[in-house]
Amino acid sequence: MRINYQDEQSFLENVFAAYDFTKEDSKLLADTLVDADLRGISSHGIQRLKWYLNMIKEHIIESKNQPIILKETPTSLLIDANQNMGQIASNLAMKKLIEKTKKSVILVAVIRNSNHFGTAGYYSRMAAEAGLIGISNTNTRPLVVPTNAKDAFLGSNAFAFTFPAEPHPFVFDGATSVVSGGKIQVLAKKGEQIPGEWAINGEREVVKDANVAEDILSAVAFTEKQPGGGVLTLGGNSEENSNYKGFGNSLVVEILTGILAQGSISADTNTGKHDFSQFFLTIDPSFFGDLDVLKGNVESMFDRIRNLDHTPGTQIMVPGDREYKRFDDNKVAGVAIDDTTAGQLDDIAKDLGLKAPKAI
Structure with missing residues (x-):
């Protein structure tokens, strides 16, 4: 079913407010989920709501806490998110x-x-x-199995890089694993098979059933017991396809986040503090040259790539192109949500005395 994105925003704001987030924070949290849904990144959209609310109920997330700036210099910040949602501290940091x-x-x-x-x-x-220029990283629950290992140890450890450009900024945003765990969650909710080599069991055998994979990920991400298996690094299941490069990328993010923050590494976030860490870097490109010239050069490079000779029936898209197109399309057509998530929204609405977004 599809729902109006404005109805989604309003509903989410009311839900978060009911869980003691401030009005400003409720609006921010809702916007991050709606933004993901509009861009077709449903793994990080409203389907996460029940998961978030469960963590609030379990006091993994403390909605009344506010982030604290621990250290600040003209070129650096160290922030304690104070056990609240990562969006709140991250928004503060980036601003x-x-x-x-x-x-x-x-x-x-x-x-x-x-x-x-x-x-x-x-x-x-x-x-x-x-x-x-903006760079954003985070570690996560232990979901990802290192090269040749059988147990999950690393997080999906996202990496995003942006550069100003027209008609929209260049945006690369992806996990350092084959996929994020959220994509498997969505397939499991839909009862669909995994299309590629995304996940393995404890014997490093590829798992195609999304529900089986989700059971593996839930066990490794939220319990101390290690049943074996998890998501593969970029490069898939074999060294011949250079999966050690994805392993290395994930380790870089792990060092910049959990290690640098002196918090938990991904392997330990399912016990004790349940804490994640984030890393952000910003650069002013105009220091190196006229910004309009730099933007023109990068736009020219992207256009040359888009117009390369390509396989019939396909289209060459620069990272970010697909998401911006979906953003515009879904503002008109509505945001797609699966039936399981729709049912969860109805239950949440009933518990809080709210009206869930209806199909359009």
């Missing part, structure tokens, strides 16, 4: 970075004691819209 980068050219922020923060691209786009 501060944008303001300070105009003076100092390059800024870095690290967040500790955080939670899931939505899509990494959301924050990097904030930088690009201000004429800056």
Whole structure:
């Protein structure tokens, strides 16, 4: 079914307010989920709501807490998310970075004691819209199996990079694993098979049944017991396809987040503090040359790529193109949600005395 994105925004704001988030924070949290849904990134959209609310009920997320700036210099920030949603501390960090980068050219922020923060691209786009380069990273629950291992240890460890351009900023936003765990969640809700080599069991055998894969991921991500298996690194199930490169990429993000923040590494976020960490970097490209010239050069490069000779019936799309097209299309057609999520929204609405978004 499809729902109007404005109805989704209003519903989510009311739900978060009912769970003691401030009006400002409720609006931000709703916007991050709606933005993901509009861009076709349903793995990080409203289908996450029940999961978020369960963590609030379990006090993994503390909705009344506010982030604290622990250290600040002209070029750096260290922030304690104070066990609240990652979106709140990340929004604070990026706003501060944008303001300070105009003076100092390059800024870095690290967040500790955080939670899931939505899509990494959301924050990097904030930088690009201000004429800056933006980089965003996070670690996650242990979902990803290192090269030749049988047990999950790493997070899906997102990496986003943006650069100002027209008609829209360049946006690369992706996990350092084959997929994020949320994509498998969506397939499981729909009762669909996994189309590629995304997940393995404890014997490093590829799993195609999304519900089986989701059971594996739930066990490794939320319990201390390690049943074996998980999501594959970029490169798939064999070294011959260079899966050690995806492993290396994930480790880089792990070091920039959990290690640098002195928080939990992904392998330990399913016990104890349940804390995630984030890393942000902003750069003012105008220090290196006229911004309009730089934008023109990058736009020219993208257009040359889009117009390369290509396989009949296909289209060459630069990262971000597909999501911006979906964003425009879904504003008109509505946001698609699966039947399981629709049922969850009805239950949440009933519990809170609200009206769930209806199909359009």
